[in-house]
Amino acid sequence: MGQVMRAVVFERYGEPAEVREVPDPEPAEHGVVVRVEATGLCRSDWHGWQGHDPDITLPHVPGHELAGTVEAAGSRVTRWRAGDRVTVPFVCACGTCPACAAGDQQVCERQTQPGFTHWGSFAQYVALDHADVNLVAVPDGMSSATAASLGCRFATAYRAVVQQGRVAAGEWVAVHGCGGVGLSAVMIAAAAGAR
Structure with missing residues (x-):
């Protein structure tokens, strides 16, 4: 990773976004940085851009449907390393709250969401938290566009x-x-x- 990456950024809700250079993300101790190979465009991204989501702070990089390759892993990540092809659910779970313990990670009490709670996948790189809980391996032969x-x-x-x-x-x-x-x-x- 370099010091800067290209990303789609908007600074005001509902106004044009632009591609610009922004700082590369760093992985949290429990997280990874993924080099984005494919990303989808969802109606939820439009809602975020319109200002309908209170988790978004400006300026912002949207995008939550993604697949790519692990570029860097935090010191506490045990299941993933650089070079692994991965995708991730829209709701990233903490892995330790009561909802997660009950197997309901999709309603995690401390969830994060790329493109909403933090910068997302309309960029060269995206940071993802709690990698050991959230990442899903992309099988050989599956395209990144399909996995996203x-x-x-x-x-x-x-x-x-x-x-x-x-x-x-x-x-x-x-x-x-x-x-x-x-x-x-x-x-x-x-x-x-x-x-």
């Missing part, structure tokens, strides 16, 4: 269709609104054997 869609679109649809809806083979599933999450829900329902 998993942490938000597919994770959201999976929770809705499988965990909450408990879809079973042969059941009918109707999806109203087939954007990124809706199309993911269709694929997940079909994979579960639904009609």
